[in-house]
Amino acid sequence: MSGDLPDGELRAGLHLLDHQIVDPDGWMAGNVDDLELEADPDGGPPVVTAILSGAGALAHHLGGRFGRALEALDERLTAEGVPSRVPFDVVAEIGSHVRVTVRREELETNRGEAWVRRTIIDHIPGAGHASE
Amino acid sequence: MKRLLAVTLGILTAIGGFMDAGDIVANATAGSRFGMNLLWAMVLGVGGIVVYAEMAGRVAAISGRPTFDLVRERLGARMGIANLVASLFINLLTLVAEIAGMAVVIQLATDVNYLLWLPLMGLFVWIVIWRVRFSTMETVFGLVGLTLLVMAVALWQLHPDWSALWHQSSHPHVTGGEGTPTYFYYAIGLFGAAMTPYEVFFFSSGAVEEHWSRKDLAENRANVFVGFPLGGFLSFSLMALATVVLQPRGIGVDQIGHAALPTVVSLGKVGLALILVGFFAATFGAALEVSLSSGYTLSQYFGWQWGKFVRPREASRFHLTMVVSIVLAVLVALTAVDPVKVTEYSIVLSAAALPLTYFPILVVANDPDYMGDKVNGRFGNAVASFYLVVILVVALATIPLMIVTKAGQ
Numbered sequence: 018m019s020g021d022l023p024d025g026e027l028r029a030g031l032h033l034l035d036h037q038i039v040d041p042d043g044w045m046a047g048n049v050d051d052l053e054l055e056a057d058p059d060g061g062p063p064v065v066t067a068i069l070s071g072a073g074a075l076a077h078h079l080g081g082r083f084g085r086a087l088e089a090l091d092e093r094l095t096a097e098g099v100p101s102r103v104p105f106d107v108v109a110e111i112g113s114h115v116r117v118t119v120r121r122e123e124l125e126t127n128r129g130e131a132w133v134r135r136t137i138i139d140h141i142p143g144a145g146h147a148s149e
Numbered sequence: 150m151k152r153l154l155a156v157t158l159g160i161l162t163a164i165g166g167f168m169d170a171g172d173i174v175a176n177a178t179a180g181s182r183f184g185m186n187l188l189w190a191m192v193l194g195v196g197g198i199v200v201y202a203e204m205a206g207r208v209a210a211i212s213g214r215p216t217f218d219l220v221r222e223r224l225g226a227r228m229g230i231a232n233l234v235a236s237l238f239i240n241l242l243t244l245v246a247e248i249a250g251m252a253v254v255i256q257l258a259t260d261v262n263y264l265l266w267l268p269l270m271g272l273f274v275w276i277v278i279w280r281v282r283f284s285t286m287e288t289v290f291g292l293v294g295l296t297l298l299v300m301a302v303a304l305w306q307l308h309p310d311w312s313a314l315w316h317q318s319s320h321p322h323v324t325g326g327e328g329t330p331t332y333f334y335y336a337i338g339l340f341g342a343a344m345t346p347y348e349v350f351f352f353s354s355g356a357v358e359e360h361w362s363r364k365d366l367a368e369n370r371a372n373v374f375v376g377f378p379l380g381g382f383l384s385f386s387l388m389a390l391a392t393v394v395l396q397p398r399g400i401g402v403d404q405i406g407h408a409a410l411p412t413v414v415s416l417g418k419v420g421l422a423l424i425l426v427g428f429f430a431a432t433f434g435a436a437l438e439v440s441l442s443s444g445y446t447l448s449q450y451f452g453w454q455w456g457k458f459v460r461p462r463e464a465s466r467f468h469l470t471m472v473v474s475i476v477l478a479v480l481v482a483l484t485a486v487d488p489v490k491v492t493e494y495s496i497v498l499s500a501a502a503l504p505l506t507y508f509p510i511l512v513v514a515n516d517p518d519y520m521g522d523k524v525n526g527r528f529g530n531a532v533a534s535f536y537l538v539v540i541l542v543v544a545l546a547t548i549p550l551m552i553v554t555k556a557g558q
Contacts, residue, residue, distance in 0.1 A: 034226070035221050044463075045452055046452070047452040047453070048450070048451055070452070071451075072451075075451075078226055079226055083230070113519055121454075126452075129453075130453065130454065130465055130466055133469050134462050134465035137465070137469060138461055138468055138469065143279060144460070144461045146460060147282075148280060148281055148457055
């Protein structure tokens with residue numbers, strides 16, 4: 018990572034990218050696909066305010082033709098059309114995982130998982146049984 | 150027996166890697182066309198997969214991070230997605246070949262056209278993924294796959310001229326009537342088949358499924374050093390059988406049934422029964438390995454919950470990925486596309502994508518932030534670097550060779 022970034026928080030933010038998000042119980046809750054930055058009103062370096070996750074956020078981060086195609090696909094598939102947002106103040110620990118303090122059910126990143134579960138997987142017999 | 154049960158993850162991974170539908174045909178073809186003159190390529194591949202699977206398993210045991218997680222993190226979102234798209238495409242082609250391979254074996258046993266069996270085979274694969282515990286799956290398919298050792302017995306019973314086989318293996322040359330580019334095209338096929346990336350995706354994720362930790366590093370090594378050489382030994386047996394039985398008679402191999410022929414010539418009906426069981430277990434095992442590999446790679450790229458260690462509803466997108474993969478593979482196979490051609494392409498394409506998977510493993514296996522004191526040693530790094538160069542050369546040469554040789558014709 019380049020050393021010319023003046024602000025520690027932004028550097029930490031860039032270090033977050035492409036890492037697995039994990040909730041307090043160890044459930045996997047998405048990947049850090051993009052970051053939400055806010056300009057410092059006093060003219061300092063921008064500050065990370067949230068982690069963005071999901072195909073839409075990824076598409077934005079990827080850019081290019083492929084990114085635009087993915088973005089269009091995501092807008093068709095999701096009603097919201099906005100990427101899932103994980104406010105930065107729930108981030109507890111940044112290591113090989115990004116650990117957050119709220120359970121995955123309470124995160125916006127779980128919308129897709131919940132939708133697939135509700136619409137498809139729960140209708141298949143045995144969905145709630147552990148493997149034998 | 151307990152020792153054997155401890156290494157079934159390695160055995161299943163290796164059988165799925167070395168004895169899947171495409172490799173069965175590739176090994177038999179290599180023997181029937183080039184004798185033992187291509188054995189070196191397979192042996193080189195066994196060395197490579199041993200070195201990199203050991204690293205991938207060690208990283209998974211120490212850091213809890215499976216391979217595709219590392220691919221995304223180390224290559225970034227963009228290169229990561231290139232690898233993801235390539236891997237999913239290759240996995241789909243391979244799955245088509247495995248499900249078709251299973252159905253062809255049933256056709257050989259029942260004389261009912263394989264197309265009719267395809268949907269049932271797809272259903273079998275899905276049921277095992279949906280319901281059967283990872284460790285049970287690994288034990289059953291690993292052990293039943295060992296039936297393939299019948300090929301070694303068949304080879305022994307034919308009393309081949311061992312010194313001639315050894316001479317060909319140790320002094321390889323391009324056999325008469327074959328072009329040099331074609332020879333190297335098949336060499337890449339054998340090397341690529343040994344090192345197919347879905348093996349490390351599956352093996353490293355399997356290590357996480359089995360909750361390996363620091364204390365399981367010996368188990369990791371045992372799995373790697375027993376499983377992959379065993380897979381290589383099975384490949385060798387098949388290649389030698391084809392050299393002894395098929396090559397002198399000028400019999401070409403265009404489907405799995407031809408690969409069973411030498412064993413039947415040697416051992417008769419018993420040989421036929423055992424080799425069909427072995428081929429079925431191997432293609433079934435490979436179908437499971439490849440389907441799960443698709444679920445693992447996609448989920449790990451996007452950070453979705455994955456794994457058979459949780460209930461299906463807790464990892465819904467992971468399971469949906471596999472349902473979609475299996476359905477797609479059955480539909481493609483139902484078009485009566487030649488499953489052998491499909492796997493040949495999938496092996497060669499995966500050879501072109503090898504560096505995208507193996508480079509991140511090597512980088513993370515050297516990162517003390519993840520590995521602590523279990524980083525690679527100097528010797529391990531020397532061997533791994535050598536293989537990285539081989540992989541790069543192979544990746545660059547693959548597509549041009551495929552075009553020049555019209556895919557080995």
